[in-house]
Amino acid sequence: MCGIVGCVLKEKKAAPILLDSISKLEYRGYDSVGIATAVDRKINLKKDAGKIKEVDKKLDLKDMEGSFGIAHVRWATHGDPNKTNSHPHLNMDRTIAVVHNGIIENSAEIKEELIGEGYKFKSETDTEVIPHLLDKYMKTGLDLENALRKVLDVIHGSYAIAAICVDEPGRVVATRKDSPLIVGIGHDEYFVASDYPAILKYARDIIFPEQGEIVVLNPDGVTVKDEYDNVINKEVTTINWSPEMAEKGGYDHFMIKEINEQDTAIQNTLTQRENVQQIVDELKGDINRVVFVACGTSYHASLIGKYLIEPLAGIPTEVLLASEFKYSARTLDEKTLVIFISQSGETADTLKALDIANETSKTLAIVNVVGSSMTRRAQYVIQTQAGPEIGVAATKTYVSQLTAIYLFAGLLAGDEELLSKLEKVPDYINEILKDCDVIKQLSVKYRYAKDFFYLGRGYAYPTALEGALKLKEITYIHGEGYAAGELKHGPLALIDKGIPVVVLLPPGDNLEKTMSNLEEVRARGADVLAIGARKDKEQFTHAKDIFLINDEVDEIIAPLVYIVPLQLLSYYVAISKEGVDPDKPKNLAKCVTVE
Numbered sequence: 001m002c003g004i005v006g007c008v009l010k011e012k013k014a015a016p017i018l019l020d021s022i023s024k025l026e027y028r029g030y031d032s033v034g035i036a037t038a039v040d041r042k043i044n045l046k047k048d049a050g051k052i053k054e055v056d057k058k059l060d061l062k063d064m065e066g067s068f069g070i071a072h073v074r075w076a077t078h079g080d081p082n083k084t085n086s087h088p089h090l091n092m093d094r095t096i097a098v099v100h101n102g103i104i105e106n107s108a109e110i111k112e113e114l115i116g117e118g119y120k121f122k123s124e125t126d127t128e129v130i131p132h133l134l135d136k137y138m139k140t141g142l143d144l145e146n147a148l149r150k151v152l153d154v155i156h157g158s159y160a161i162a163a164i165c166v167d168e169p170g171r172v173v174a175t176r177k178d179s180p181l182i183v184g185i186g187h188d189e190y191f192v193a194s195d196y197p198a199i200l201k202y203a204r205d206i207i208f209p210e211q212g213e214i215v216v217l218n219p220d221g222v223t224v225k226d227e228y229d230n231v232i233n234k235e236v237t238t239i240n241w242s243p244e245m246a247e248k249g250g251y252d253h254f255m256i257k258e259i260n261e262q263d264t265a266i267q268n269t270l271t272q273r274e275n276v277q278q279i280v281d282e283l284k285g286d287i288n289r290v291v292f293v294a295c296g297t298s299y300h301a302s303l304i305g306k307y308l309i310e311p312l313a314g315i316p317t318e319v320l321l322a323s324e325f326k327y328s329a330r331t332l333d334e335k336t337l338v339i340f341i342s343q344s345g346e347t348a349d350t351l352k353a354l355d356i357a358n359e360t361s362k363t364l365a366i367v368n369v370v371g372s373s374m375t376r377r378a379q380y381v382i383q384t385q386a387g388p389e390i391g392v393a394a395t396k397t398y399v400s401q402l403t404a405i406y407l408f409a410g411l412l413a414g415d416e417e418l419l420s421k422l423e424k425v426p427d428y429i430n431e432i433l434k435d436c437d438v439i440k441q442l443s444v445k446y447r448y449a450k451d452f453f454y455l456g457r458g459y460a461y462p463t464a465l466e467g468a469l470k471l472k473e474i475t476y477i478h479g480e481g482y483a484a485g486e487l488k489h490g491p492l493a494l495i496d497k498g499i500p501v502v503v504l505l506p507p508g509d510n511l512e513k514t515m516s517n518l519e520e521v522r523a524r525g526a527d528v529l530a531i532g533a534r535k536d537k538e539q540f541t542h543a544k545d546i547f548l549i550n551d552e553v554d555e556i557i558a559p560l561v562y563i564v565p566l567q568l569l570s571y572y573v574a575i576s577k578e579g580v581d582p583d584k585p586k587n588l589a590k591c592v593t594v595e
């Protein structure tokens, strides 16, 4: 997804800071970069397709005068990644510059009208209508802020927009709808950005603009106004994420750093127990159905919610993909609790579903990013405490989501035994991390595989799905997760000599049956990697490879622990392949703000 930054500084050059800030949004996935500043009634513009380092080498992005400006990393939607389509985009007089994240759905009609009025377009982007519209409204006598307000009446879609104009030195105006945007207040420096990592080094006092509010950054401060031009007294939240949390800290990649931070992420999320207890106290007795809604990895975390809440609390629970929510959730009522799980809190599919559910039901969001849209739109919020996650593949936020779900289910059911088991999970994870050389060696063996299968039963089934997703997204190897019992109903036909099959065998009621599934695939020549408890080692002798986990990890808490070797396996396979960057898998973005 595109990322935007804007800043207004006092007596400092904006370009080096904009470059530094926008580099921190690389993780969002991008193909082009650009910066615009303004000085002496002139816009300075440098932009091109390519990675930030390459473009900087070619254009020297830091070397631009001006103490205010805007920057962008583009993830192409309308038009190929090339210099012309890169942001910022300008009006014909080159007096206004605009960056935009999102999609202007009616850009084609607006473009046609503007062309009729004599405006000439250079790019194929939807964004370019914005500087031309701003130009049109400013020519009627409006200032940049009011021109932007007028643009919002015309454009449809999702957007975070930041703009500058040579006639208004020292000013950046910005707005948002269905796309993330935060405002950072530093010492004599003010920012807007798509996400925290961009500004953590400069500002930790944050304002969260609501839909359609207009933000104006000046050298002396920030003003936020509503659509009727009224100044709004916005709450300022100081966030405790440090700039170091968004750095690699000596690791080769964010992903492996974040895998190693899972113990702390879980411990920190467990500190939310009191907050979760309060939510449970308010809801208990008032709900007779739970529906989880999420996408991707967060959906896999949600599946565990069903395995926990139904048997432990006796409340019927369903899990829906957010993108399918509107087609399948027809029977929500005030007794239904709809739980939204999201790392970013900005995923468009999930946000849409949240808006629908808010009309009829109780809504709870389990979200990692502080102040994100979901935290502001849901009726109840549990904040996971994973800290910023930069690697595109979710790892530490997944186990934090699981921790929050276990807390919620355990407190709802009053199951102290389950809650006390959670305390030791960080230790079990650290034991696995100490054994990571074993996984590294396995990755050498498996890196040439074309297809992988992951099998799990009951609590282990969502882990199989998540293991396969991690493999697909960062190694580009095909992987499928299956409920172990489902294999013989079709996919077994695909099992052949030498196909790796990872079988999850945590101790518990499902172990025996999953062992039979292991035998089914082994008999067809699969290379089985068995992952199970040390005490059950003798049972796994038929497997080609074995990875062993602490005996105390039973099948109920296994989802929090058994995912770790699967994350490591994907990571080590990815880095053994040339040209694969596990932090920025191709075609993927960290925050998916389009439906």
Ligand code: F6R
Binding pocket: 295, 296, 297, 298, 299, 341, 342, 343, 344, 345, 346, 347, 350, 392, 393, 394, 395, 469, 473, 590, 591, 592
């Ligand atoms: C995979 C991954 C994605 C996200 C999904 C939802 O590693 O990260 O599948 O889980 O895009 O994103 P959030 O959790 O931000 O709503």
